[in-house]
Amino acid sequence: MLQYLFPRLRAAGTALTATLTLAAATTALLAPAPAARAQGTYPNKPIRLVVPFSAGSATDILARILSSKIGEGGGYTVIVENRPGAGGTLGAAIVAKSAPDGYTLALVSIGHAINATLYPRLSYDTLKDFAPVSMVATVPNVLVVNATGPYHSVRDILAAAKARPGTLNFDSAGSGSSTHLSGELFKLQAGIDILHIPYKGTGEALTDIMAGRADFMFAPTVSAMPFVRQGKLRALAVATAQRAATLPDLPTVAEAGLPGYAFDSWFGVLAPAGTPKEIVDALNAQIAKALVAPDVRERLAAQGAEARGSTPQAFAATLRSEVARLAPVVRQAGIRGGQ
Known part of the structure; x- marks a missing residue:
C-alpha cells in the first residue's frame, strides 16, 4: 500500500534493494495485493476530482478543502474540475465513463441518490457504474x-x-x-x-x-x-x-414547528466502477487521513460541515439506502429532471 501513498519509494538502486525496501515498508502498513504491484506506482500523474456543480457551491467548497489537504502528502496532486449541468448528472456521467484507473473521481452530494429517481433515462447506473471510495462530510x-x-x-x-x-x-x-x-x-x-x-x-x-x-x-x-x-x-x-x-x-x-420533519445531506467521493480495490483503498486511506487533520476539521466546521469519513463498503450501503429513501419523496412531489 505504501507505494500508493508514497510514490517516492521508487529509490535508485538495484531491483533487489528496491523490492526489499518496498516489502519492509509495506509490512509496517498494509500489504498490497500482487495485482497492485503489477500496475505500477500510483499516483504518477494528477488526479482529476470532478465537481458536478458550479464554483462556489457546497460541493465545490468541500472539494477544494479536501483536495488541498490530500495534495500535501504522498505525491497526490488533485485538480478540481467543475462540470455543472443537469442537476449534477453531466459531471457524474463523465466519471462513470472514465477509465477505472483512479485518476478521475467525483465528489457527489445527496443529489446523486436523488437523481436515480429524478431522471428516468440516465446515461449511467447510479449504483452499478461507480466504485464508492468514502463519505466525506455531512452538511445540514x-x-x-x-x-x-x-x-x-x-x-x-x-x-x-x-x-x-x-x-x-x-x-x-x-x-x-x-x-x-x-x-x-x-x-x-x-x-x-x-x-x-x-x-x-x-x-x-x-x-x-x-x-x-x-x-x-x-x-x-x-x-x-x-x-x-x-x-x-x-x-x-x-x-x-x-x-x-x-x-x-x-x-x-x-x-x-413541523414535528417529524428531517432531511440530512451528505457528500462523498466516487470512482468509476472497476477501479482496482487497491487504488480505492489507497484513496480511502488518504481521504481518511485528510479528514482527521485538525485544520481540515476546523475549515469544515467554519462552513457548517462535519467531517464524516467511511469505508468504501459503508459508503456503498449508504448510497443504496438513500436511493430507496428518497425515491418516494421525488415521486410524491411529482418532480422530473429538467423541471
Whole structure:
C-alpha cells in the first residue's frame, strides 16, 4: 500500500534493494495485493476530482478543502474540475465513463441518490457504474430568510403559507437538488401550497433571498452561514433530525414547528466502477487521513460541515439506502429532471 501513498519509494538502486525496501515498508502498513504491484506506482500523474456543480457551491467548497489537504502528502496532486449541468448528472456521467484507473473521481452530494429517481433515462447506473471510495462530510441544510423580512420563525412561515395559499415561494439550487427536496418535503409534511423557484445554483438562489425576491430557502450551511454571519440572511432552523454540532443553538425544523420533519445531506467521493480495490483503498486511506487533520476539521466546521469519513463498503450501503429513501419523496412531489 505504501507505494500508493508514497510514490517516492521508487529509490535508485538495484531491483533487489528496491523490492526489499518496498516489502519492509509495506509490512509496517498494509500489504498490497500482487495485482497492485503489477500496475505500477500510483499516483504518477494528477488526479482529476470532478465537481458536478458550479464554483462556489457546497460541493465545490468541500472539494477544494479536501483536495488541498490530500495534495500535501504522498505525491497526490488533485485538480478540481467543475462540470455543472443537469442537476449534477453531466459531471457524474463523465466519471462513470472514465477509465477505472483512479485518476478521475467525483465528489457527489445527496443529489446523486436523488437523481436515480429524478431522471428516468440516465446515461449511467447510479449504483452499478461507480466504485464508492468514502463519505466525506455531512452538511445540514438550513432554512434561511431575508434578514430584514417578516419571518422570524418556522411557525411564521407556516402561518403565512396557510393564510395565503399559493403566494409564498421557496427557491432552490435547481430542480431535484437537495435544496429542492428539502423544500418539497417541508411542503408535503406541512400540507401547504407554496411555489418552487429553481435557480442554476445556490449562489443565485441566495442572492434573491437577500434581495427579497424569494421568501425562503433550505440552503447548505456551507453556502448560507457566511451570509448569516454578515447579517444578510436570517437562519431559522436546520433541516436535520438532530441539531447540528456546528450550530448547536439553532433548532431543528421539527423543534421549531413541523414535528417529524428531517432531511440530512451528505457528500462523498466516487470512482468509476472497476477501479482496482487497491487504488480505492489507497484513496480511502488518504481521504481518511485528510479528514482527521485538525485544520481540515476546523475549515469544515467554519462552513457548517462535519467531517464524516467511511469505508468504501459503508459508503456503498449508504448510497443504496438513500436511493430507496428518497425515491418516494421525488415521486410524491411529482418532480422530473429538467423541471
